[in-house]
Amino acid sequence: MPGQVPEGATPSCWSCGTMRAVHFCSSCGKVQPPVPVDYFTFFGFPRKLNLDTAALEKEFYGLSRRLHPDGFGQADDRERAWSLEQSSMLNDAYRTLKDPIKRTEYLLRLEGIELEEQSKQATEKARATGELKKQVVPPDLLEEVFELNMHLEELRAQKKLGEDDPALLEEIGKAKLSLEEKYDALLNELKTEWARWDKTVDQNAADRRTVLDAMLDVLNRRNYIRNLVRDVNEAMEN
Amino acid sequence: MSTAYIVGIDLGTTNSLVAYMQGDAPVVIPGEDGLNLVPSVVALDEKNQIVVGNAARKYLIETPERAVYSVKRLMGRGVEDVQDELKLFPFQLADDLQEGEVLRIKIGERTYTPPEISALILRQLKRNAERFLGAPVTQAVITVPAYFNDAQRQATKDAGRIAGLNVLRLVNEPTAASLAYGLDKKKNGIIAVYDLGGGTFDVSILKLHDGIFEVIATNGDTHLGGDDIDNLLIAVALDDIRGDLGIDLRRNGEAGARIRKAVIEAKIALSSQPSAKLDVDLPGGKKYQREISRELFEQMMQPIIDRTVGPCKQALKDAGLKPEQIDEVVLVGGSTRIPKVRRLVQDLFGRVPHTDLNPDEVVALGAAVQANILGGGSEITKEMLLLDVTPLSLGIEVAGGVTDKIIQRNSTVPASATQYYTTQVDGQTNVAIHVLQGERELARDCRSLARFDLKGIPPMVAGMPRIEVKFLIDANGILRVSAREQRSGKEAEIDVQPTYGLTDEQVENMLLESYDYAEEDFRQRQVIEARREADTILAALGKGKKNPGWRELSSDERSRVETAEQALMQVKEGDDYHAIRGAIDELNQATMRLAELMMDSAVSVALKGKTMDGTDFEEGAQAGHPVAKADFE
Numbered sequence: 043m044p045g046q047v048p049e050g051a052t053p054s055c056w057s058c059g060t061m062r063a064v065h066f067c068s069s070c071g072k073v074q075p076p077v078p079v080d081y082f083t084f085f086g087f088p089r090k091l092n093l094d095t096a097a098l099e100k101e102f103y104g105l106s107r108r109l110h111p112d113g114f115g116q117a118d119d120r121e122r123a124w125s126l127e128q129s130s131m132l133n134d135a136y137r138t139l140k141d142p143i144k145r146t147e148y149l150l151r152l153e154g155i156e157l158e159e160q161s162k163q164a165t166e167k168a169r170a171t172g173e174l175k176k177q178v179v180p181p182d183l184l185e186e187v188f189e190l191n192m193h194l195e196e197l198r199a200q201k202k203l204g205e206d207d208p209a210l211l212e213e214i215g216k217a218k219l220s221l222e223e224k225y226d227a228l229l230n231e232l233k234t235e236w237a238r239w240d241k242t243v244d245q246n247a248a249d250r251r252t253v254l255d256a257m258l259d260v261l262n263r264r265n266y267i268r269n270l271v272r273d274v275n276e277a278m279e280n
Numbered sequence: 281m282s283t284a285y286i287v288g289i290d291l292g293t294t295n296s297l298v299a300y301m302q303g304d305a306p307v308v309i310p311g312e313d314g315l316n317l318v319p320s321v322v323a324l325d326e327k328n329q330i331v332v333g334n335a336a337r338k339y340l341i342e343t344p345e346r347a348v349y350s351v352k353r354l355m356g357r358g359v360e361d362v363q364d365e366l367k368l369f370p371f372q373l374a375d376d377l378q379e380g381e382v383l384r385i386k387i388g389e390r391t392y393t394p395p396e397i398s399a400l401i402l403r404q405l406k407r408n409a410e411r412f413l414g415a416p417v418t419q420a421v422i423t424v425p426a427y428f429n430d431a432q433r434q435a436t437k438d439a440g441r442i443a444g445l446n447v448l449r450l451v452n453e454p455t456a457a458s459l460a461y462g463l464d465k466k467k468n469g470i471i472a473v474y475d476l477g478g479g480t481f482d483v484s485i486l487k488l489h490d491g492i493f494e495v496i497a498t499n500g501d502t503h504l505g506g507d508d509i510d511n512l513l514i515a516v517a518l519d520d521i522r523g524d525l526g527i528d529l530r531r532n533g534e535a536g537a538r539i540r541k542a543v544i545e546a547k548i549a550l551s552s553q554p555s556a557k558l559d560v561d562l563p564g565g566k567k568y569q570r571e572i573s574r575e576l577f578e579q580m581m582q583p584i585i586d587r588t589v590g591p592c593k594q595a596l597k598d599a600g601l602k603p604e605q606i607d608e609v610v611l612v613g614g615s616t617r618i619p620k621v622r623r624l625v626q627d628l629f630g631r632v633p634h635t636d637l638n639p640d641e642v643v644a645l646g647a648a649v650q651a652n653i654l655g656g657g658s659e660i661t662k663e664m665l666l667l668d669v670t671p672l673s674l675g676i677e678v679a680g681g682v683t684d685k686i687i688q689r690n691s692t693v694p695a696s697a698t699q700y701y702t703t704q705v706d707g708q709t710n711v712a713i714h715v716l717q718g719e720r721e722l723a724r725d726c727r728s729l730a731r732f733d734l735k736g737i738p739p740m741v742a743g744m745p746r747i748e749v750k751f752l753i754d755a756n757g758i759l760r761v762s763a764r765e766q767r768s769g770k771e772a773e774i775d776v777q778p779t780y781g782l783t784d785e786q787v788e789n790m791l792l793e794s795y796d797y798a799e800e801d802f803r804q805r806q807v808i809e810a811r812r813e814a815d816t817i818l819a820a821l822g823k824g825k826k827n828p829g830w831r832e833l834s835s836d837e838r839s840r841v842e843t844a845e846q847a848l849m850q851v852k853e854g855d856d857y858h859a860i861r862g863a864i865d866e867l868n869q870a871t872m873r874l875a876e877l878m879m880d881s882a883v884s885v886a887l888k889g890k891t892m893d894g895t896d897f898e899e900g901a902q903a904g905h906p907v908a909k910a911d912f913e
Contacts (some may be wrong), residue, residue: 103492107665111694111755115448115654130694130752137691 065128066108073109076127080152081135091149091236095140102136143264146232146257149239153254180263183224187270190217194277211278218274221267228264235260286419286448286655287409288456288647291398291436293352293479293505294614296320297644298405300413304660306460306648308641309412311404317640318408322400323347324388332404341541344370344533346388350507353479354383354394355439356432358780365503368511370533382782395435395782396790399442406443411809420445421651423643424757425480426452427500427591427671429717430729431780433758438782442790448654450756453477454484455495455668456646457612461637462488463649463660469607470496472595474625474633475643476588477613479505483592485599485606491663497598497690498671499591506547506615509581513543513572516580517558521568535562550577551617578620585621592628598690609633614640667692670753677714677723686751689719696752707739711747715759728779732761738768803857810860814852817867821845829877837873844870 055067055074066073082089085101107113109132114125138144179187193214200207235257242249288306290297295317299308308316313334323339324346325331331339339347353365359377366373374384374391384391392400402422409417422445424436433450440447454473461471468489475482482500486493517539522528529535538560546556550572560568596603609629615621616639625633653661669690675683676699686697701711711734718726737745746766753759764771782790821841824830833841848863 103489106492106667110665110667112449112650112653112665116656126694126752126754127696130696133692133695134697137695 065105065132071108073114073121073124073128075124076131081138081148084131084135085139087139089149089152090240091146092233092240093139093145098136098140102132102140105132142229142232143261146236146261150254150258150261153250155254155258180266183263183266186217186220190214190221190270190274193217194274197277214274214278218271221271221274225264225267225271228260228267232257232260232264284419285409285413285415285417286421286651287405287417288644288649288651289402289405289420289422290453290456290644290647291352291402291422291424291439292320292643293350293477293507294320295478295640296401296405297641298409299641299644299648300409301648301652301658301661304658306463306645306652308644309409311408312411318401318404319349320352320401321347321349322351322387322397324390328388330400332400341534341537343388344537345372345386348385348387348397350479351385351394351397353503353507354385355398356394356429356435356780357383359383369507370536382780382786393782393790395439395787396442398436398439399790402439402443402445406445407805410805414806418444418446419448419651419655421449421451421647421654422447423453423456423647424450425477425500425502426454426475426482426484426498427480427502428452428757429502429672429727430757430759431727432502433756434781437756437758438787441787444791449650450758451647451650451666452482452484452495452498452668452671452757453480453643454482454498454612455486455493455666456644456650457610457637457642458484458486458488458493458646459649459664459666460642460646461610461634462491462493463664467607470601470605471608471610472592472606472629473610473612474588474592474616475500475612476585476615476621477505478615479503479507481505481588481591483588483595485595485601492665492667494667494692495669495690496601497595498669499595499598500671501587501591504584504587505613508584509547509615510540510544512580512584513547513577514539517543517560517568517570520570521562525562525566525568527562527564527566529562532563535560538562539568546572547577547618550574551619574619581618581620585618585624588624589628603629603631606631610637611635612637612639612642668755668757669693670695670757672717672727673719674729674751674753674759675716675718675723675726677716681723683716683718683721683723683726687753691753693753693755693757696750699749699751701734701745701747701749702743703737703740703745704742706742708742708745709737709739710735711737713749715751715761729759730779732763732774734763734774736770737765738770740767806857807855807860810857810864811852814848814860814864817864818845818848821867821871824871824874824878827874827878827881829874829881832877833874837870841867841870841874 055070055072057072058067058070065076080089085098085105087093087098106129109125109129111122111125111129114122117125138148193210197207197210197214200210235253239250239253239257242253285300287309288299290299297308297316297318299306301307310316311318311333315334318333319337321333321336321340323331323336323343325339336347340349348371350369353369354362354371359373359379362371362383365371372386374386377384382393382395384393385397387397402420406417406420420440422436422440424433428436436450437447454475457473457475458471461473469487471486471488473482473484473486475484480500480502481504482498484498485496487496488494514536518530518536529539542558542560546558549556553574555571555573556577558568558570558572562568606629609625609631611622611625611633616625616633616635622633622635649661649664650666652658653664653666657664670687670693671689673685673689674687674697675685678684686699687695701713703711713732713734714723715729715732716723716726717729720726732749734747734749737747744767747763748766749761749763751759751761761774762771763774830838844863844867848860848867851859851863854860
């Protein structure tokens, strides 16, 4: 049975009064009122990033059998409501933890780093005002991005005139391929940071902060490349 | 634990079915006419009575303005969405329709909303089930296209409620089909369900794992199906007629209905024959005749079935799978009988699709399986669990008319997202939230679900309140919203204005039969049906007495029969269902030997080469209902 009874939860089952497990009573099996916990705690996992996804899936299936509303078709309103909340939390938690990027982003947020805020708000503002969004180009990409942007502008100009330049398309295609390789490589870089995190998770705050910042940096670079590839695809399609 | 029956219903565009779990096997319940499929047609007859199903079909041709079909296409949609449908389907909208009102369709002099028309079909299925099971049916699982949005789902749920059914769950059609398939196969692996019905197309990719049916991705088009193929053929025929015969029949309802019937028959025939003939009587004694080869037919419908390719590819992409990773492709829906469709699926997934299931019935059978699970399960279903997904992303409108997606498509349901809101003006007590469904970037390109007005926020300095809004998509794929102001801990009041759909109050006023009367209505119907059965058996006995077998009975046996006959004749005029039923059973018992003797004489007559006329004791002597066995291994 994964996990300890979280803080804030009554330690005993509402139905039979014995010590409860996290989501349902270990004695009578009844579903328990949900308690707000983080997704790692929900599954009874430590807050580590190298995660056994096979074990996660097994746990997910097992908990689904116990918590899904289908099993409460004949139960009373209160239990039905708890099962709905518990199983939505289970699904949200599983969806987040099984994906390596979402898992990392979630951990950063848990650790108090608002990674999305900046880019998201900037994107919305750019959309609303029509201003160009300013993005910091990762230094190692400066040269490549500069050249690619020139090519893209050339391509757009040609398309307007209805011209076609196979050499230019090939050039852009090559650049795109190189970006995609870098994109994939970043996942491995991220995984190296995972290992550092998992080791420092119980260490001092300064070490933790260094690793968190490193992960944030990898994610930002990754997002940057993703947006760039999207721009390339759009330019080539239109 | 209640022992009441929970039925599974496939509320289809063209046909609807009701099924239930009989022991270990889901079984389709036939109508009084003995047929499993109830055409989704509703009409008013000469006496202004509602007729549904096969009985309503003839009115499509005789009085087309008093009949509707394919109403599923209009569920949960607004006037501006259905302009295309109105060009192709003979739907007559009410003349006094107000802006923002739920659509109303004219049938004769009356008008009905799409949920009400669907409710009439559901009520018919409910009655069929009650007649068959001999007990009231008030709980059901109803299937919907996987790609149905929130409004379409809500409209289906409303239809159930109007029909006097407590809808325990809406299940996605391809997922229901996979349950029926999985119950049968008990194999682990990845399957794709390709479901091309009368009006909707869905594709779902599922992982089957020790009884868990986990949908990984789903996609589709809620306005793509056999109807579109029919409409294409009709358009070609109308063009032909205008060109060759110089008659414009585009506004002629009756001729249109005749042509529609003829092209549907031709379409069906072309699945098994190389060519089919169209032969339609037209007004003014003219005739439209033409032969269509399968080759031409396939060429014409290619653009329609090609529209299924995009959703299939997207579903595979969302699932992160290549076609060769799919272990089995299951075909569902009547349109998958078309050989060209099967070839398309085979090319798409690179394997021969599984066609052992009856494509018309498998969805209803799966719904019955899910009904059984929700009712507490049985030995065969106790390990089964369905994990379905939401087909469309849920978003809210943010500054600049942009959609901010808060629950992504293909998220396992129930799924939730929490958002925080605040005020922009000092003392502001209301905040408006616009909820959308769809994949597009801009709010105006997505489907508007509802506008929520958070009310009763305690007046504070701008930016101070912190309102937590929880969006939850339940296992039916329907959105629920709750809100709380965190600084005061006060539950915020939510005013919902559904963009398309009925309010609770409207639904309440539409209830076809109040729950209170359901039981009583059921008794009355039982009495009427028992009386009808009594008449049949008495008539059969009348014939039996003329049979040589009657004289072979002993005088005791004869007098027992006659006593039972008298008793039945007496009680059948009364209202006591149990008395009538008892008298029927007694007469059945008393005539058992007579039936055997008649059978013997029928056999000997047949052996002598004579006809068997006058020996039709079948209906009376053999009570009980035919059981429709599920049509798959």
